[in-house]
Amino acid sequence: MERKILRTECPDSKGLIAQITSICFQHQLNIIRNTEYVDPVSGQFYMRTELEGQFDDDRLLSELDFILPAGSERSLHSATKRKRVVILVTKESHCLGDILMKVFDGSLQLDIVAVLGNYNDLAGLAERFSIPFHHICHQQLSRQAHEQAMLELIEHYAPDYLVLAKFMRILTPDFVGRFPERIINIHHSFLPAFIGAKPYQQAFERGVKIIGATAHFVNNELDEGPIIEQMVSRVDHNYSAQDMAKAGRDVEKAALSRALQLIQEDRVFVHGNKTVLL
Amino acid sequence: MERKILRTECPDSKGLIAQITSICFQHQLNIIRNTEYVDPVSGQFYMRTELEGQFDDDRLLSELDFILPAGSERSLHSATKRKRVVILVTKESHCLGDILMKVFDGSLQLDIVAVLGNYNDLAGLAERFSIPFHHICHQQLSRQAHEQAMLELIEHYAPDYLVLAKFMRILTPDFVGRFPERIINIHHSFLPAFIGAKPYQQAFERGVKIIGATAHFVNNELDEGPIIEQMVSRVDHNYSAQDMAKAGRDVEKAALSRALQLIQEDRVFVHGNKTVLL
Amino acid sequence: MERKILRTECPDSKGLIAQITSICFQHQLNIIRNTEYVDPVSGQFYMRTELEGQFDDDRLLSELDFILPAGSERSLHSATKRKRVVILVTKESHCLGDILMKVFDGSLQLDIVAVLGNYNDLAGLAERFSIPFHHICHQQLSRQAHEQAMLELIEHYAPDYLVLAKFMRILTPDFVGRFPERIINIHHSFLPAFIGAKPYQQAFERGVKIIGATAHFVNNELDEGPIIEQMVSRVDHNYSAQDMAKAGRDVEKAALSRALQLIQEDRVFVHGNKTVLL
Amino acid sequence: MERKILRTECPDSKGLIAQITSICFQHQLNIIRNTEYVDPVSGQFYMRTELEGQFDDDRLLSELDFILPAGSERSLHSATKRKRVVILVTKESHCLGDILMKVFDGSLQLDIVAVLGNYNDLAGLAERFSIPFHHICHQQLSRQAHEQAMLELIEHYAPDYLVLAKFMRILTPDFVGRFPERIINIHHSFLPAFIGAKPYQQAFERGVKIIGATAHFVNNELDEGPIIEQMVSRVDHNYSAQDMAKAGRDVEKAALSRALQLIQEDRVFVHGNKTVLL
Known part of the structure; x- marks a missing residue:
């Protein structure tokens, strides 16, 4: 008995849930949980189906392809396989430390394959948890050369996602374009308030x-x-900008690790410039 | 085009979602939202399906009966029909006032058919909103006689639910037994802490x-x-018991009106001594 | 035995708390609660002192003036006297309704002396609570003429504060300039995100x-x-803009009534473009 | 320029704040923040005064003793000196890990002098952060002998506080009696709900x-x-007892580390069976 997640995304039409779940039923798969969403404006359909049973992946997917409209996306993911992530950092330790500890104690089921810093400050922290740390200093390198060096290293690790855990450099469109919907950043404000520095x-x-x-x-x-x-925390007139930054660490950690958990559980769908969390 | 809620509750078996949604599809009904839950211990299946289209209620339900196992419950509810509620009160106005105001401004789509008080204090408040208020004083009446008087009045209004909005009397098993899963109370603590007075x-x-x-x-x-x-609110050493009671009013109001909204939207299923909210 | 609030605001210097509380002591006043704040950047000192006893206001204030530096502000407020407020509204009822109900049930100790609407929609609601409602229609009036009509009415009621409870018109600098730190608005976003319409x-x-x-x-x-x-509420992909607006009503009500309570309790000090809440 | 915290606790009387702050003023100490509380029932006075300047501790305290009533407690604490804590653990790592990481990244200014486990499971985690770990197995020891062994070790480290970070054994009255108001436990429920196992x-x-x-x-x-x-987190019908335990870890960590921060900042006063947090 395995457990897998079926993700479906396509233009909505009547009977989609019935058709998809019927195929699952014909495969003798048990539906543990099924969540779907139809965007009322675009009419796009999103569904996450948690299945249990014996899987014939190829046959299941090709039967789905048969009934799904053109332009559909569907994929099947093991519920237990850990996503591979490379974490990019600069000097601040709290987000990296939180992820390391949550993976350590089992709260977060990721596979941190490497940590990459443009400074060397967090090498010791990664090493305490036996995670390879790579220092790729941005100084004396052009932006292109620095990103090229990072890319080569990242390629080597073949991660599913890149996590910017207080990585304080702006990435070029070229770099970002190589990882569509695969780079997760934590921004230290309640966006769209306080965009930028x-x-x-x-x-x-x-x-x-x-x-x-x-x-x-x-x-x-x-x-x-x-x-x-997004997460928030109350402050008051007693907080200096530094106190806010310190209090902000807790919400940064919490929001980032919650996002990573949603990613790990295959719950995040991208719909234009928004996410649908199923 | 109508919108209705189909509620299904039965022992789980493979293919249930497929079978139920297939019937909806055959009826040319569009599924706006579908939420389901299977209790892993008891194996009980719960599903709430929000449907849109032209309904032939009898045929839909009888086709469902054909595929559902024995002991199933299923029902179809108009998404726009307001539940009829009778509100029982004593002297405190905040919960009644909050419900009246939310119905007034359209936040809550209930139909408050009457307010019934064992004191007369809130008559004026109900009347401001043109809701009939009935004073059934418990003094000089036996508990049975008092409840009997209430029952007759309630029967007259044929409500879907009774709401105890700070009604400070304990109801007898006989009274309660007449309204299974139809009486909603707001208790002024985070149960099970501080049960009782x-x-x-x-x-x-x-x-x-x-x-x-x-x-x-x-x-x-x-x-x-x-x-x-359940809802909570922070307090500190500055709060007297009276201050706590005052701060508590806001959470009482919020928890009760949220519960009523869930009820109105047919989201509440009872599973043993728990609720499943779909 | 009376209870009063002493508010002091002045440039900080060593010994201020000792000097002020010593004067209170000489007046045989008991300090129920004392809260103070010194802004580390500007060096401005703010203190709120809750006092109990027999008050000789003039002598107390003149003794304070003797020890306080030039440019100080100090004032003494009855803890039980209700602030007089005029509420300005347009068409939406939830904020006005919430304030009316909280004053009704005693949660908010304000004196609502009048409601003024640029539409007539909420007249009935105000009247249910026996509050005078004035309809000053902005149509067919110049902005100046409309504000002039409002000003005359407001003057008549001599309020301590104006409350914009979803008043959907922008006030001119001239109007605003007449009520410095005396107009309170509820904005339906988490400022500074989503400024404007x-x-x-x-x-x-x-x-x-x-x-x-x-x-x-x-x-x-x-x-x-x-x-x-400021207050917040979680939303998700299921919320349309209308759903967000509806969910937002609860936070709007809560934030506005909390602000009014802080005002009523003389806790709000203005420091540049920020508030200090003591 | 040093920064110190003056803590005062005594029966209330008029003029206490004036007298205490006057002495501070005579010592040319600047008051950064002053917070006080008088319990209205018992009439007990609590004050925390954050001071900056040049300190003559002995003279300051003896001058305070001169004006404070009999039975008063007052103490002066360096604002920068870290409290020494010994952490007791069993097998669960999340609370220990969170404290270690927060001390590591500077969020928590404690000095963790040792970790003591009745199992050996967390030795590696403590050692990653270069904190001595001691395994004192309770098996094959009487309760008295086990506690005696712990006591000897604890004595060696002379901690200010003991922190039970998911230490799953009940301590005897004799052990507890040696550390009055110096043992901090994290209980995995919203007390008083769900006392016990x-x-x-x-x-x-x-x-x-x-x-x-x-x-x-x-x-x-x-x-x-x-x-x-105390801290809380929402759950729903989808949570098994195990899921609740997992979600509970985050609130356990947050509540414990917040308590330790309050302790570190000398903000916690004990008043009967309650705390006053200044």
Whole structure:
């Protein structure tokens, strides 16, 4: 008995759920949980089906292809196989540390295959958890050369996702374009408030009563990719910009690790510039 | 084009979703949203299907009966028809006031057919919103006689649900037994903490840092019926028992009105002593 | 025995708390609660002192003036006297209804002296609670003439504060300038995200996972005045812009009524474009 | 320039704040923040004063003794000196891991002097952070002998506090009595709900919609000591008891580390069976 996730995405039409679940039934698969969403504006259909049984993947998928309209996407994922991630960092340790510890204690079922830093500061932390750390210094390299060096390393590890865990450099469109819907960033504000640099300083100056963090896919618009998760925390007049940054760490960690868990469970669908979480 | 909610509850078996949604498809009904749950311990299957189209209720239900196992429950509800509720109150106005205002401004799509108080204090409030108020005083009546008087009045209004909006009397098993899964109470604590009388006083004495409220179905175990919704609010050492009670009003209102909205939308299934919210 | 709130605001210097509380002590006043804040950047000192006893207001204040530096502000407020507010509305009822109900049930100790609408829609609601409603239609009037008509009416009621409870018109600098730090608005977004028109539509299009509301003082920068309170609520991909607006009502109500409670309790100090809540 | 925390606890009387802050003023100390609380029932006065300047500790304290009533407690603590803690664990890593990581990244300014386990499972985790780990197995030892062995080790480290980070053994009154208000436990429920064993199983069976965790001082009533912090998290019908336990880890970690931060900042006062957090 295996457990797999079937993800389906296609233009909506009547009877889709019946047709897809009928095929699952013919395969003697048990549906543990089924969640679907139809976007009322675009009419796009999204479904995540958690299945249990004996799988004949090729036959199942080809039978689905037979009934699904043109332009459909469908895929079958093992529920237990860990996604491979490469984590990119700069100097701040809290997001990396949180992910490492959650993987360590089993809260997060990812496979961290490598950590890559443009500074060397977090080498010791990664090594404590026996994760290879690579220092690819951006200094004395052109942006292209630096990204090229990163790409070669990343390619070597063949990750499913790149996680920017407080990686403080902006990636070029060329780099981003190689990993569509596969780069996850944690931005230290409640987007779209405080886009860009120094969001805690901006939040402090505006006198907000709540700060936040946003985990999102990276595309080529700065801080504009599809939002996966957001979390917030109350602050008050006693908080300096530094205090806000410190309090913000907890929400950054929480939002990022929640986003990674959704990714690991194959729950995140991208719909234009938004996400559908099933 | 109508919109209806199909609720199904039965022992789980492979292919149920496929069979049920196929029948909907044959009826040319569009599935707006479908949510289901299978209890892994009991193997009970629950499904809520939001449908749109032209309905032939009798034929749809009888075709479902044909495929559903013995002991199944299924029902079809108009998505726009308002549930009829009678609200029972004592003296405190905040829960009644909140429901009245939410119905007034359209946030809650209930039909409040009457308010019934064992004191007269809230007559004016109900009347401001043109809702009939009935004062059935419990004094100088035996418990049986008082409940009998209430029952006659309630029967007259033929409500779908009774809502105990800070009704401070305990109902007899006989009364409760007449409305299985149809009486909703708001208890002023985060159950099962502080069961029974004066929960805020108990919370104050224990020095808790969070207080709560619980909306639940009433059965014949005091404060033990299936929980529909719970909400909480932070307190601190500055709060007296009275301050806690005052802060608690907001969570009481919020939990009760959220429970009523779930009820109105046909989302609440009872599974033993728990609820499944689909 | 009376209870009063002493508010002090001045440049910080060593010994201020000692000097102020010593004067209170000499007046045989008991300090129920004392909260203070010194802004580390500007060095401005803020203190709220809750006092109990027999008050000789003039002597207390003049003794304070003797020790406080030039440019200080200090004031003494009865803890039990209700602030007089005029509420400005357009068509949406939820914020007005919430305030009316909270005053009715005693949760909010304000004195609503009048409701003023640029449409007539909410007249009936105000009248249910025996509050005078005035319809000053903006149509067929110049902006100046409309504001002039409002001003005359407002003057008549001599309110301490104006509350914009979903008043959907922008006030002129001239109007705003007459009520410095005395106009409170509820903005239907988590400022500074989604400044301006149709914030829920903007939030929907951006695909945020949390929406919010902001209660703030009105100054002459649109949506830029000092923030008093912010609250948030989770949303997901199932929410249309309309659903977000509906869910947003609850946070709007909650943020506005919390801000009004802070105002009523003399807790809000304005410090540049921020608030200090003591 | 040093920064210190003055903690005062005594029966209330008029003029206390004035007298205490006057002495601070005479010492040319600047008050960064002052927070006080008077319990209205017992009339006990609590104050935390954050001071900056040049300290003559002995003279300051003896001058305070001169004005404070008999039975007063006052103490002066360096704001930068880290509290020494020994952490007791069993097998679960999440609370220990969270504290280790927060100390590592600077979020928590404690000095973890040792970790003590009744199992050996977490030795490797402590050692990754270069913290001495001691395995004192309880098997084949009487309860007294086991506690005696722990006591000897603890004494060696002279900690300010013991932290029970999922230490799954009940301590004897004799052991507890040696560390009054110095043992902090994390209980995996929202106390007083689900006192005792297997709280998540109990929560699952009751069908609650919110689970919680409680950080509290340990006294000799099981799960009954003064509560320092509580946190909660929403769950639903999809959560098994195991899922609740897993979701509960995050609140356990958060509540415990928040409690430790309050302890580190000298904010926690014990008042009967409650805490006052200043």
